[in-house]
């Protein structure tokens with residue numbers, strides 16, 4: 001027993017003698033009154049006295065069940081770095097009744113993201129929050145093999161051919177927004193001397209839903225984006241909070257609104273699908289509904305209407321906050337760095353400004369070849385990945401090396417069945433052990449072909465490297481890269497190319513029209529939402545560009 005434990009043992013002996021001298025009624029009363037204190041004391045003592053050395057160390061916490069929820073919820077990145085300093089790459093913390101084992105660094109990423117899906121299950125941990133929102137029979141409400149097929153169907157719809165059609169549509173939506181939204185009143189007034197301002201997140205949320213619906217979601221959805229629809233969407237979105245992650249159903253307004261909104265949106269998509277079936281030939285050929293209506297599972301069965309509707313809701317939700325958050329952070333950083341803003345603008349002028357002073361719409365293939373734009377998006381995703389923690393439920397006892405950052409003789413821990421495992425690309429992406437000036441937003445790090453960033457990206461997305469097919473086409477392995485904003489392995493994002501196209505077109509359309517600056521610096525991240533968003537104030541000042 002440890003030296004800490006010896007005085008504690010003596011103290012417990014004295015307490016026991018005292019309590020045994022009390023009458024039973026007094027003892028019961030004392031127990032009832034002191035239940036919270038006794039529970040906390042028992043929790044603290046059990047951590048100090050009974051550590052199971054075969055399992056990862058548990059982060060010390062006073063409150064049972066609540067555990068380290070406050071520290072993790074406040075700032076997960078700081079919490080993870082602090083824990084790593086005390087416990088190493090692998091440790092367990094208690095999060096609202098769950099035992100969560102974190103594995104950090106590229107080794108940790110590889111251990112979890114590259115683990116077998118029969119052992120590390122995404123559906124077991126996510127289904128209770130996603131199924132009431134997306135609906136039945138899709139994503140995490142179906143066997144993993146079916147999800148892989150559904151991802152294949154979506155990937156088929158995210159074709160180069162469709163992407164080519166999307167650039168002009170996105171540009172048109174952004175310009176239309178700037179010409180009509182009240183936040184861009186100063187821009188609309190054509191006054192090049194006055195500065196206006198817009199809330200980065202609010203603006204990017206609206207622009208993201210407009211551009212995603214115009215392209216992926218289809219014309220019927222785009223035409224339906226009214227105030228009423230925005231309210232229904234917001235009710236559905238209200239089901240995507242840490243509370244809903246903890247409790248699938250509670251008798252609260254937000255749960256009732258979530259369920260009503262799901263039904264309304266699902267019925268809306270089903271009505272679109274039926275109308276299209278009844279009027280063949282009129283469907284929008286470039287959108288995802290059209291693509292899904294033509295797909296068949298391996299057993300030859302076509303997708304049912306409700307499956308198409310629910311996949312569409314899943315895509316809407318998967319892309320909305322991730323892209324609007326990344327777009328907001330990108331614009332905030334660009335506004336904060338005039339040198340980067342100038343370089344981005346010059347890149348646009350060089351390639352797309354025509355002799356008559358008008359702008360040419362970018363071709364899809366050209367967007368992929370704009371190094372400054374590319375590095376701005378990559379760097380924003382490095383510092384502000386929208387998803388900071390990725391979880392899996394452990395279905396059987398599993399062995400993990402005690403040290404993941406380097407080969408070592410430290411031995412192993414057992415992570416028991418029933419634990420949740422968590423990986424955090426957000427930590428490895430800003431780890432000072434791996435990156436120079438790790439927390440500094442510096443897009444130029446991506447242009448050094450020998451630098452850490454280039455190496456990390458090569459590991460993540462190596463055109464010539466190892467590829468795996470999980471059922472939705474070949475993807476780079478990428479699980480051991482320190483940089484993985486789109487996840488890795490079989491659950492890797494399939495929206496990556498679309499997100500780059502959408503973000504790239506939105507950012508450049510804005511940059512072509514206005515100069516930007518910040519009144520105060522780049523805001524801190526808010527980790528209390530499911531997706532990491534910029535805190536308020538997050539206003540960007542803008543002024544219409546002046547051309548010679």
Ligand code: HEM
Pocket residue numbers: 122147151216315318319320322323326385386387390391484485486487488490491492493494495496498499
């Ligand atoms: C999965 C990030 C945009 C659809 C993921 C995952 C991450 C991610 C980290 C892995 C989750 C996990 O392993 O548990 C992002 C980011 C985006 C983005 C940073 C934008 C900047 C999109 C868009 C779509 C989309 C636009 C749809 C068009 C999906 C889907 C999955 C996924 C279907 C697969 C889920 C699974 O297999 O379990 N995304 N995403 N994402 N994302 Fe995205």
